[in-house]
Amino acid sequence: MALEHHLWFRCLVPLVLLGLLCYASWAFCYALCYREVYHKFGQKSIGVGLMFGQLVLVVVLIGTWSQLVAIGPGRQPKVLPFRILPENVNSDGEEELSGKSPQHPPMTIVPPSLYQCDPQGYPLWCTACQTIKGNRTHHSSTLGYCVPRFDHYCVWIGTVVGRKNYRLFMQFTMYAGWFCIFVIASIASFLRRMIASRKDIPRVDPNILVLLALCCVFMLMVGPLFLSHCYYMAKNRTSLEVIATKRRSKATKNWLCYLNPVDGLRYVFEFKALDTQDYWKKRGVLANIKEFLGPQYWFWLVPLGTNIKTHDPNSFEYEVILGPYQEVASDQLRELLHSRIANGDFAATFEAYGDKDK
Numbered sequence: 001m002a003l004e005h006h007l008w009f010r011c012l013v014p015l016v017l018l019g020l021l022c023y024a025s026w027a028f029c030y031a032l033c034y035r036e037v038y039h040k041f042g043q044k045s046i047g048v049g050l051m052f053g054q055l056v057l058v059v060v061l062i063g064t065w066s067q068l069v070a071i072g073p074g075r076q077p078k079v080l081p082f083r084i085l086p087e088n089v090n091s092d093g094e095e096e097l098s099g100k101s102p103q104h105p106p107m108t109i110v111p112p113s114l115y116q117c118d119p120q121g122y123p124l125w126c127t128a129c130q131t132i133k134g135n136r137t138h139h140s141s142t143l144g145y146c147v148p149r150f151d152h153y154c155v156w157i158g159t160v161v162g163r164k165n166y167r168l169f170m171q172f173t174m175y176a177g178w179f180c181i182f183v184i185a186s187i188a189s190f191l192r193r194m195i196a197s198r199k200d201i202p203r204v205d206p207n208i209l210v211l212l213a214l215c216c217v218f219m220l221m222v223g224p225l226f227l228s229h230c231y232y233m234a235k236n237r238t239s240l241e242v243i244a245t246k247r248r249s250k251a252t253k254n255w256l257c258y259l260n261p262v263d264g265l266r267y268v269f270e271f272k273a274l275d276t277q278d279y280w281k282k283r284g285v286l287a288n289i290k291e292f293l294g295p296q297y298w299f300w301l302v303p304l305g306t307n308i309k310t311h312d313p314n315s316f317e318y319e320v321i322l323g324p325y326q327e328v329a330s331d332q333l334r335e336l337l338h339s340r341i342a343n344g345d346f347a348a349t350f351e352a353y354g355d356k357d358k
């Protein structure tokens with residue numbers, strides 16, 4: 001068992017981080033705001049104001065963090081195999097259409113118009129969860145289930161970031177950045193007076209110096225992380241897709257299976273690893289960001305809940321099962337696939353049995 005699968009190890013780093021946050025909060029409120037600003041410089045309202053501002057940020061950070069872990073990355077509902085081959089042909093050679101009688105719930109479902117597949121056009125299967133992996137779904141070995149739009153496992157917060165808690169993750173990094181900026185700016189504005197007011201060594205309370213160093217280090221980590229994720233959202237990519245594209249050699253390929261509405265045939269397309277990260281990109285930066293943060297702008301800044309609505313996956317229709325976890329192909333991608341069909345640029349073609357039921 002890898003180290004990161006052990007609960008104690010997964011809790012270790014987040015606990016250290018929580019400890020550092022508590023220490024930072026204490027050092028800021030007591031050593032800076034109370035002892036220096038409030039007591040020594042006599043600027044009582046400024047001291048109290050800074051303390052209040054910092055405590056609000058700490059409450060927002062811990063609140064967002066708890067929700068990140070409690071809500072989790074989302075769990076893909078079980079998707080039955082796609083009806084690509086005929087099934088339930090009885091001894092007389094007559095087909096029993098599955099799902100028509102309540103005694104025989106269907107074992108397969110009608111395939112969606114577009115799905116990620118292998119070179120033969122078979123969808124990707126998770127043996128651990130016994131389900132078809134929806135587009136962009138990845139099995140998390142840490143959590144033991146399939147996560148829709150899996151992004152990454154965050155060591156710091158101790159959970160997986162996926163479709164359901166992605167917005168909270170972005171908000172957490174943003175408010176962590178604001179926390180660091182707030183503390184650094186407050187210390188910087190009083191640093192000169194603190195040095196001038198002390199005759200003995202050290203000229204500044206060591207707690208304040210440690211706090212300043214901690215916030216600078218965290219700002220250097222959180223800042224680039226936040227900006228790179230803004231870029232990924234604008235391009236509609238997940239961290240996993242970016243990493244996979246980088247890691248794979250240029251020879252590694254990926255496949256998409258698409259139902260051509262014109263002739264009713266399925267086409268399998270081969271893609272180079274580099275092309276796969278732009279499968280889901282839409283026209284316009286805002287359209288892409290909305291797919292991650294939700295359509296309501298004011299919720300982009302409010303770290304409350306998730307933008308994934310609960311749904312009832314108890315259905316035999318792909319679109320209903322996946323509900324809000326369904327990934328939508330862009331017009332660009334469809335146009336590209338149609339032009340590839342016209343040019344004969346596809347790996348395979350076949351007639352999927354279930355497409356007749358559409």
Ligand SMILES: [Zn+2]
Binds near residue numbers: 138145
């Ligand atoms: Zn799985």
